[in-house]
Amino acid sequence: MTDPRHFLFLSSSCRSGGNTETLAQTAAAKLPASVRQTWLRHVDLPLPPFVDIRHSGDGTYPMPEGNGRVLLDATLAATDLVFVAPVYWYGLPADAKLYLDHWSGWMRLPGVDFRPRMAGKTMWAITMLSDRDTAQADPLLGCLQWTAKYLGMRWGGSLLGYGNKPGDVLVDEAALTRANTLFAA
Numbered sequence: 046m047t048d049p050r051h052f053l054f055l056s057s058s059c060r061s062g063g064n065t066e067t068l069a070q071t072a073a074a075k076l077p078a079s080v081r082q083t084w085l086r087h088v089d090l091p092l093p094p095f096v097d098i099r100h101s102g103d104g105t106y107p108m109p110e111g112n113g114r115v116l117l118d119a120t121l122a123a124t125d126l127v128f129v130a131p132v133y134w135y136g137l138p139a140d141a142k143l144y145l146d147h148w149s150g151w152m153r154l155p156g157v158d159f160r161p162r163m164a165g166k167t168m169w170a171i172t173m174l175s176d177r178d179t180a181q182a183d184p185l186l187g188c189l190q191w192t193a194k195y196l197g198m199r200w201g202g203s204l205l206g207y208g209n210k211p212g213d214v215l216v217d218e219a220a221l222t223r224a225n226t227l228f229a230a
């Protein structure tokens with residue numbers, strides 16, 4: 046039987062080859078080959094500013110074009126959505142937050158059924174901190190957990206790494222060990 050799982054890894058680091066992607070690749074390497082993986086970077090797919098038109102006109106949004114459509118289609122196609130997002134000022138990087146803001150519009154696209162289609166998917170977070178106090182990741186994790194709850198998504202789990210310059214995470218034994226089991230059923 047075909048494996049229905051399709052993991053979308055969405056990276057919001059503002060550099061390539063950073064620690065968060067390295068940690069995510071370590072975790073993803075443990076997924077069975079039968080699980081489909083799609084990797085996207087927000088820096089490659091910049092979104093326009095989000096405009097709140099919920100309470101003007103009929104409150105519906107036009108179908109996104111360009112990068113917005115790519116991200117919408119990738120989001121809907123996934124069974125598992127992995128935020129590969131370093132802690133930036135205790136929260137999500139701006140690109141990841143903007144992507145979430147666009148969900149508000151995507152929920153109001155006629156005929157797309159975004160909200161019911163998101164329900165039942167699983168959300169995960171892989172993040173990095175340069176501070177030893179892991180509580181600094183709480184706002185980032187809280188934002189994602191509340192969002193998952195709002196959309197009726199399952200929370201899969203989180204993985205936190207420690208480091209600052211690229212490659213630092215490769216000596217974070219605790220994070221690498223947890224990466225090996227993050228996606229275990």
Ligand SMILES: Cc1cc2nc3c(=O)[nH]c(=O)nc-3n(C[C@H](O)[C@H](O)[C@H](O)COP(=O)(O)O)c2cc1C
Pocket residue numbers: 058059060062063064065066131132133134135136173174175176177181208209210211
């Ligand atoms: C704009 C910015 C804000 C940051 N804010 C925090 C922070 O609030 N707490 C923290 O521990 N590290 C913070 N860091 C450090 C990053 O989380 C750390 O360098 C991480 O390794 C970056 O991920 P990357 O290597 O995947 O790009 C910040 C880094 C940047 C560039």
